[in-house]
Amino acid sequence: MGDTGGDQVEAAVRDCAALLRPAAGLDWEVGAGGLEWSCRRTAEHIASDLVAYAGQLAGRATTAYVPFEITLDDGTDNAGAVDVIEATGGLLAAAVRTTPREVRVFHPFPFRSANREGFAAMGVAEVLLHTHDIAEGLALAYRPPAELCTWVLTRIFPHVRPEPGAPWNTLLWATGRADLPGRAPVAEWRWRNNLVIDAERLTLQGVTPAAAADLRAGGTGGFAWIEGGPFEGTRDAAGMVVKAYEAGTHRPEWGMFVLVRREDGLAVGGIGFHGAPDEEGRAEVGYDLAETARGRGYATEALCALAEHALARDDVKLLFAAIEQDNAPSQRVIARAGFTRVSEDEERAAYELHDLEASLRLYVRES
Template sequence: MLSGHMPVNGDHVRQAVTACVTVLDGVPAAQWHDRAGELEWTCWETLEHLADDLLTYALRFGLARPNAVPRVPLRVSCDRPGGPGNVVFGDHEAGPEGLLTVVEACGGLLATVVDATAATTLAPHVFGASDPEGFAAMGVVETLVHTHDITQGLHRPWEPSQELSERVLARLFPDVPVVDTPWSTLLWATGRMETPGRPRRTNWRWNGAPLSRS
């Protein structure tokens, strides 16, 4: 193991997804049409987007040579102008519980795939190629911050595991020092809040490049 390294794996993806499903369970159907925090999407659309992220991350490692294909060529569509472009959507007749089931299934698939794939395997991402651990960390970040967006829109208090936040900060934002708490730092790193002495980020990205194993 790398000195000081905090690994991120499928268990952490499952922890993040479980936290998401738990806090959003039982939200009345009508509230899912509310805007998700400061996003231009509804809470429902944001949760669909999360499911889409988790699924498409997992699909990248289903190929024999993941890094040889820029993207799995699935058809992307939107339910409305300005909505997220996804390859997967929830069945509205199944209601919010159905969409939460979709998220849980997609998260479970990513968790299984990253743990089953050789650690040195690379797959493409818009921010640069990454390994299974990097994609696990991406899945955790997507889950935590989009759950935050949704709970903000629903006016439902929520704070995830500080340890999960610390792990993904170390893996994807190694140049961002933790100020106050890992969770508040992750929100700052992803452009969702400002902190004393650190204005809100308007242009951010993570660093998914594989860690040096030397």
Template sequence: MAVSADDLDAALSSVVASLRPAVGLDWSVPAGSLEWDCWHTAEHVGDCLMSFAGQLVARPEKRFVRFMAAADKDASPAEVLEFAEAGGRILAATVRTTGPGVRAYHPTGRADPEGFAAMGCVEALLHGDDIAQGLGLALDPPRDVCARLLARLFPDAARDLADVDPWTALRWSTGRLALPGRPRLTEWSWRAAPLGE
């Protein structure tokens, strides 16, 4: 159940399709339960995904590449959503052109291209959902992608929550909600390093 650049494309398309109808709304409202507003959450997604691409290109062993990508301060909601999508598409292109043996720094383990694709998907989907909640919308991502993300980044949760909807299980694994008999997580971490390493 490998995570691929195609999964990242599918996740991004899901987020953009869900949020595009709301670009005429006020994106200065809080994004879900985050402290950030919707605009800055979208900016974070673009920066984060471009940062992951930078990691795969430069391949540092013990740190992040020292840059930050930012949307123009006067960018409209449509433009900051475009910025987030551009970051994701750059990461997808980088994943497609990077050999599977490449490893680069992430605080949760030296990640391969699949790991960065998976982390990019989770960043896009979860923060896309945060924005959607802030704007009164719902995000409905592809469940097969969510299942692959769980298996790659949260293998214990994938096993323990096999009977739970994968999108729900992914949101539980990232501290977004509680499940029956399972309180909402206040701390969580994914596994960036390839399984078995």
């Protein structure tokens, strides 16, 4: 999983230009699909978004959008507008490729930041979707490459169940532009960049379905790992993320996080939830470190940060972890993170009601 998103930005822009340049002689003042904008205004919007995203990355803006905008020169014709889309697409691709992986800059939705891959995915989405809008207005046939649609969906639409064999239809439905059989129409939508939780020596970086699929398949998930990582528990957890995504039950803030060391950007392990909280506000946590990263307090630090983040929410009342009775190191981690072992009666009830294995010991931390 070595791409940063620059190739995808260029591919989307190339596809857009190939469709729109031959149509430059048409009337672009007609409405663009279901938008209130004209086709001409929509083309300008594509370019504006591409250069704005490039500016965010290049300027390392962390608190707001960089305060600038672009305008087309007076007299610019439709072919010139396509030129600007190509130029601003090149700027975003270059910014994506030259931004370090660990850099995160401001974007409002939904967690106030995004990395280079997130901005690339948002840029590709803007190009695909608004090229579709323009194509509708100009009565042109347009269907982008399926792999680009999947690339976007698995990065900034992790909450959307993919329709098998129909990534373009899924993306159109997720953005309120088309219907899918058996699904209610979408009236409001936002894409979702991954959540990052800060700790003292680590950042807990939310794993997208794309990264999870790569980890499950034996890859790095796009992370630079410490020697010996990722450990098998991290790969197993990534498989759970993929299954939840394919089922449409994945919720990014209740998924998996990779622990990245601040000092050198190396990933040392994984942590996360087994799913969203139940109706009583209970959620299960799990964690895993590469063997070469153990004994340094990383798991305790990460678990404390994750627990404090989750228990600050109104919909979470209790976190719990089930640990093998002979796993003393993990029991020490869970205790240092403020979890306590439940009573034998509560443990017995868990065995009976929730099929908890008798070899496991149950620890909880309440809000």
